[in-house]
Amino acid sequence: MSAIQKLIRFHRFQLDERRRGLKRLEDELAAAEEKVVALTVQIEKEKLLASQDFQASRDYGNFIEAALERLKAMEGEREIAAGRVDAAREEVREAFAEVKKYEITQANRDAEAARETERRERVELDEIALNNHRLRR
Secondary structure, eight states: OOHHHHHHHHHHHHHHHHHHHHHHHHHHHHHHHHHHHHHHHHHHHHHHHHHHOHHHHHHHHHHHHHHHHHHHHHHHHHHHHHHHHHHHHHHHHHHHHHHHHHHHHHHHHHHHHHHHHHHHHHHHHHHHHHHHHHHHO
């Protein structure tokens, strides 16, 4: 295995690790968003209940105050998670670019080796043809 192939393998491993980390962070972001949605739905249910029941309407003020505080905290958590996801996506982009750079270098080396092999074969065939031509004379 050549050095460039080892580099490609190493950087692909790093890219895979970063992708797994990104997936984990995206899952955390999705969970945070689900919590926000669930609390919003609960607020709407309580609002409807408070409009239909006098006892519930008396307690609604305390509920909504606490719920809005929790919602604000959850939104903060969601924003932090979104920031981490964005940073992880950038790391994945950079890791992918690094892998691609080495793959392109390897492809260029392979193409150069193929051209050199083809050139050698062409020289050899030309020499054989020249020798055959000399023998016919």
